[in-house]
Amino acid sequence: MANYQKLSINQLSFTYQHDRVPVLNDLTVSVPLDHIIGIIGNHHAGKTTLCRVLAGIVPHIIAGNLVGSCQLGDQSPVQDWPAYNQQTGFVLQDPHSQLSGLADTVADEIAFDLLNHGVEETAIQQRVAAVAAQLQLTAQLQQSPDSLSGGQLQRLAIATAIVTRPTVLILDDPTSEMDPQGRSDFFNWLKTVTHTTIVIVSNEIDELCEIADELWVLEKGHLVSHGTPLQVMNHLSPKWQVATPTIYQLASLMNWPLATKPTLFPVNFNQLRRCVNVNHSN
Amino acid sequence: MKAKNINDQDSRFSTWKIHLTVATTTLIPAAVGINYIAKALAEGLKLPLWLGSLGTFLASMLAGPTAGAISGFINNVIYGLTLSPVSTVYAITSIGIGIAVGILFHRGWFQNAKRVFVSAIIIALVSTIISTPLNVIFWGGQTGVAWGDAIFATMIGNHINIWLASFTDEFVLDLLDKFAVAYLAFLIYRQLPQRMINYFKDNQ
Amino acid sequence: MDIRHNRLQKVARLHWYNVVDPVTKLLLALFLTLLSFQLTDLYFEAGLVLISLILLLLSRLSVATLHAVSFSLFLIATMILIQGLFNSQNAHPLVTILSITFYQEGVLYALTMGARILIIIFSIGFFMNTTTVSENATYLESVGMPYNQVYLLMSVCYILPQIQQNLKKIQFAEKARGINPQKTLIQKLRSLLPIMIPLIIKTFDQSINRSITLQLRGFNSPERTIAAPMYHYFKTKLSHYFLVLMIIILIGCKLWQIIKNFL
Numbered sequence: 212m213a214n215y216q217k218l219s220i221n222q223l224s225f226t227y228q229h230d231r232v233p234v235l236n237d238l239t240v241s242v243p244l245d246h247i248i249g250i251i252g253n254h255h256a257g258k259t260t261l262c263r264v265l266a267g268i269v270p271h272i273i274a275g276n277l278v279g280s281c282q283l284g285d286q287s288p289v290q291d292w293p294a295y296n297q298q299t300g301f302v303l304q305d306p307h308s309q310l311s312g313l314a315d316t317v318a319d320e321i322a323f324d325l326l327n328h329g330v331e332e333t334a335i336q337q338r339v340a341a342v343a344a345q346l347q348l349t350a351q352l353q354q355s356p357d358s359l360s361g362g363q364l365q366r367l368a369i370a371t372a373i374v375t376r377p378t379v380l381i382l383d384d385p386t387s388e389m390d391p392q393g394r395s396d397f398f399n400w401l402k403t404v405t406h407t408t409i410v411i412v413s414n415e416i417d418e419l420c421e422i423a424d425e426l427w428v429l430e431k432g433h434l435v436s437h438g439t440p441l442q443v444m445n446h447l448s449p450k451w452q453v454a455t456p457t458i459y460q461l462a463s464l465m466n467w468p469l470a471t472k473p474t475l476f477p478v479n480f481n482q483l484r485r486c487v488n489v490n491h492s493n
Numbered sequence: 494m495k496a497k498n499i500n501d502q503d504s505r506f507s508t509w510k511i512h513l514t515v516a517t518t519t520l521i522p523a524a525v526g527i528n529y530i531a532k533a534l535a536e537g538l539k540l541p542l543w544l545g546s547l548g549t550f551l552a553s554m555l556a557g558p559t560a561g562a563i564s565g566f567i568n569n570v571i572y573g574l575t576l577s578p579v580s581t582v583y584a585i586t587s588i589g590i591g592i593a594v595g596i597l598f599h600r601g602w603f604q605n606a607k608r609v610f611v612s613a614i615i616i617a618l619v620s621t622i623i624s625t626p627l628n629v630i631f632w633g634g635q636t637g638v639a640w641g642d643a644i645f646a647t648m649i650g651n652h653i654n655i656w657l658a659s660f661t662d663e664f665v666l667d668l669l670d671k672f673a674v675a676y677l678a679f680l681i682y683r684q685l686p687q688r689m690i691n692y693f694k695d696n697q
Numbered sequence: 698m699d700i701r702h703n704r705l706q707k708v709a710r711l712h713w714y715n716v717v718d719p720v721t722k723l724l725l726a727l728f729l730t731l732l733s734f735q736l737t738d739l740y741f742e743a744g745l746v747l748i749s750l751i752l753l754l755l756s757r758l759s760v761a762t763l764h765a766v767s768f769s770l771f772l773i774a775t776m777i778l779i780q781g782l783f784n785s786q787n788a789h790p791l792v793t794i795l796s797i798t799f800y801q802e803g804v805l806y807a808l809t810m811g812a813r814i815l816i817i818i819f820s821i822g823f824f825m826n827t828t829t830v831s832e833n834a835t836y837l838e839s840v841g842m843p844y845n846q847v848y849l850l851m852s853v854c855y856i857l858p859q860i861q862q863n864l865k866k867i868q869f870a871e872k873a874r875g876i877n878p879q880k881t882l883i884q885k886l887r888s889l890l891p892i893m894i895p896l897i898i899k900t901f902d903q904s905i906n907r908s909i910t911l912q913l914r915g916f917n918s919p920e921r922t923i924a925a926p927m928y929h930y931f932k933t934k935l936s937h938y939f940l941v942l943m944i945i946i947l948i949g950c951k952l953w954q955i956i957k958n959f960l
Contacts, residue, residue, distance in 0.1 A: 513845050513846065513849065515845070515908045515911050515912050515916060515917065516904075516905070516908045518845050518848060518849050518852075518908065518911075519852075519904040519905070519907045519908040519911065520901070520904050520908075521849055521853070522849070522852045522853045522855075522856045522904070523856075523900045523901055523903070523904040525853050525856060525857070526856045526857070526860045526900055527896075527897055527900060529857060529860050529861070529864075530860060530864060530893075530896065531889075531893070533864050534889055534892070534893070538885050538888075538889070540882065540885055540886070541882075547893075551897070555901075563849075567849065567850065567853055568853075571850070571853045571854055571857065572857070573821070574821055574824070574825055575761060575825060575854065575857055576761055576764070576765065576857070577765055577768065578765055578817045578818045578821040578822070579769065579814055579817055579818070581817075581821075630734075631810070631813070631814065632772070632776065632810065633776055633779075633780055633806060633807060633810050635772070635775070635776060635779065637772050642775065642779065645779070646779045646782075646783055649779065649783040649784070649785070650782070650783040652785060655785065673882075673886055676886075677886065677889065677890070677893070680890060681890070681893060681894055681897055684894050684898075685897075685898065685901070686898070689898070689901055689902070689905065692905050693901075693905075696908070
């Protein structure tokens with residue numbers, strides 16, 4: 212029963228129906244729930260497909276051959292998908308596709324999921340207002356979703372995913388259209404989310420290393436590395452062509468290893484500060 | 494559709510419920526959009542054709558005759574309500590086209606260029622048979638396309654029966670139009686990615 | 698605080714036609730259309746045209762309606778020309794212009810047809826110009842239409858204006874590039890493919906994504922809260938029953954006339 216507190220993937224492979232080559236190949240990994248998991252890798256590494264598996268989109272909506280198991284706590288995206296789906300928030304790569312297409316205002320768009328789930332109007336009002344405040348969309352609530360900028364649209368997409376208070380939040384490259392300030396606000400906000408397992412695909416390696424508890428590296432459908440950002444970034448293979456965080460590059464250039472583990476270089480700000488302090492005091 | 498069912502309040506809506514999957518629900522607006530684009534491009538290039546059923550063809554091919562029929566129907570109703578009221582009545586023709594394409598495609602009559610030729614003739618016939626009475630009722634037999642109507646006027650002038658004249662007017666235009674649309678749909682369908690074809694097939 | 702729909706604002710801008718529900722407006726359009734097909738007297742037709750025109754003018758006139766009117770006026774003109782000259786019933790000359798004779802019967806026939814078309818355009822224009830997509834959607838849902846069907850109808854309503862705008866851009870760009878050099882019909886059709894294929898694939902991809910989103914967002918959920926209508930409508934059931942009754946009577950009359958012809 213131990214795995215009831217874990218997200219565990221066991222010998223998972225997936226092949227789309229229209230394809231012969233598996234997109235995901237024999238993935239096995241397990242992390243405690245309520246962690247932030249960052250997924251990185253090159254194009255066609257299988258990142259989006261892994262998100263789809265975790266959300267139950269494959270094989271429930273897009274057909275294909277799924278082998279192995281995927282379990283989140285006591286639930287599985289493969290079995291009883293409607294119940295699982297109610298617990299899950301998903302943000303698609305393209306924020307336009309996230310919209311219902313019928314809402315006249317941003318407020319109506321955020322309320323769509325709640326209406327579908329039969330939530331009371333007063334509760335809808337409160338939750339829409341709260342989510343809009345969290346994602347800095349309060350000023351846009353009465354605007355049409357069509358009038359939003361790319362970054363605002365991505366924040367709206369995230370708002371629609373979290374308004375249902377999911378226990379699992381899956382984000383497929385949610386900051387691609389945000390400006391640097393918006394991106395940094397978003398990652399700061401993500402850090403404050405509690406009681407939620409967050410899976411995020413992103414190219415923002417600096418930010419990922421700041422917030423993620425765990426990083427998964429995918430390459431051509433294989434899970435080639437996983438662990439804390441510190442472990443993963445210090446043991447990268449050049450052939451995966453994965454970018455490293457600026458802090459790691461700086462520290463290795465200056466030869467500032469961690470005081471506690473001298474073979475490893477820091478990957479985020481806190482680690483860097485500690486090892487710089489140690490180096491200075493020497 | 495709306496007008497017919499107003500008196501069916503509340504639960505009685507379920508009696509005419511058509512099973513619609515989410516995939517079909519989102520495919521149909523796309524098909525209507527494609528109809529509109531094709532029609533506008535035909536007008537832009539000054540083609541003597543409508544091409545306005547291309548989306549209906551593709552919807553039928555991807556998701557079956559029901560999806561095609563609904564696409565065609567809704568296309569004319571919404572197009573009629575928003576842009577050209579009289580075209581609403583040709584919703585019936587569009588239903589016929591959607592069903593005909595769906596059945597022909599299912600039976601393999603869109604497999605190669607030769608078979609598409611036969612399909613186009615059959616679809617044009619279906620379309621003409623349904624449209625002619627509508628043309629007679631609403632436009633005194635005309636189609637609204639100048640050179641088709643010229644044939645119509647000549648035949649009427651020579652005391653040929655209005656039904657025959659209207660049928661000829663419509664059939665000549667329909668034949669040309671359905672040939673163009675059938676071949677365009679055939680060529681476009683072959684270019685669609687397999688994942689797309691599978692998605693709509695699985696979610697019928 | 699009502700962040701979702703500010704009803705107070707709407708009440709301040711309430712017009713007389715807002716108390717008539719969308720279905721009554723559509724039924725009225727259907728009723729006027731059927732009545733115009735039942736009548737044969739040109740004076741009655743003219744009266745109906747006037748009634749529907751007044752309805753339209755008392756609401757708001759949109760560009761779309763004007764376009765529809767101008768397009769059909771052109772067709773009505775060609776109808777008068779063809780029927781006035783060639784109608785098989787033609788017997789009594791009406792007027793002769795440059796030795797071309799127009800006949801009474803044909804012109805009358807074309808005018809009756811034209812009146813019917815105008816009645817359809819005006820009465821549907823009244824419906825379109827006085828309702829909004831979201832008003833219709835909430836009303837249909839509130840009277841029990843399944844949400845996926847409401848969604849389907851409404852998303853088509855939303856997609857058309859969007860596409861219209863995109864197309865204007867494409868056509869503008871095409872004009873800027875100059876006239877198409879293709880001569881034959883087949884060449885012209887071929888030239889469509891490179892534009893159409895990417896556009897169609899993109900459109901279908903968007904609908905696949907949207908269908909995934911809708912399922913993720915609980916679109917099919919049986920628990921959905923039914924939307925409440927936007928306005929308080931006046932005697933909806935009574936007007937529906939009355940209009941449906943009139944429509945049934947009109948259809949019955951027409952059917953009886955057809956059957957009588959065969960007897």
